[in-house]
Amino acid sequence: MKYYIVEKHYIGPNPRDGEHIDFNRFEVTTKPPRNKEKRICVNGWLGTVEEVDRYAHGVYDSLAAAEWAVKEVLLDGEFRRDPDDDLPLDVLAVYRPGRYEPITDDALIQWLEYRIEVSADDDDEELERQADMMIYELEQEGRGAYRLQMRDALEFLRDSARDD
Template identity: 45%
Template structure:
């Protein structure tokens, strides 16, 4: 049962270390709704807004105190301009008191390693078809758009230029002039 005086807090955690585009860190950044007030790393004092400090390449920022969980979640949606997704699997394992978790972006990002495997698998299972031999820019654009649609349908997204580069690499394509 909820304590009548319980407050909710929004804390942002952002990866600042190397290897941002690897599978481990590409979707690291998050906004947590917690019942534990955020504390400054330097002296442990409660801090309701601003930079809390950085530990182990994770910068933390406080974004306010709220009367309800709903109000705190709404604040996150307002900060991210509705461009976020709720992601609550494993919340309890993150920090004590975390009751909700949001990640920036409408779609989950995908690392280069995972994208390469994804494209290879989709070709092997014939979910996408890639012309053999030389390929024109128009053909490549069509394949790139088909891959991006599949990714979005499955809850992920990758910019078209990364899909194109990965397709060329995975399929060892040679371009012809249109």
């Protein structure tokens, strides 16, 4: 049996909405990937379907070799493996880049509302300090946010406090 790695990357609008925030992944599969012309392709771009770019990253003789290759493809070395339940029959493993599960913008604002008091008087320096602290707390719960995303959410809460 042969094992293949297929990378799926969402390229459409609203990449940080609930449906797409954690979409990007690497799948280890037993089904050979095919390009847009329906030909087997084990290395390179497979095409874009419904705003999802697909790339093939090789063919391997064992599951262990394929999983090791996924770790090599993920340049920053941080990844997480999805639970084995709910996978399609030909997909043996799914790896997602990053150590923490991303959070949507709306969910981040809601999460912050219950954890921090943002004042209308908070200046940019205070928001930076709060951003560092809240990123750390969010990561303790297994979730992650980009610094800019956290800063935008805090600014939104500050602007809301100013409007009240």
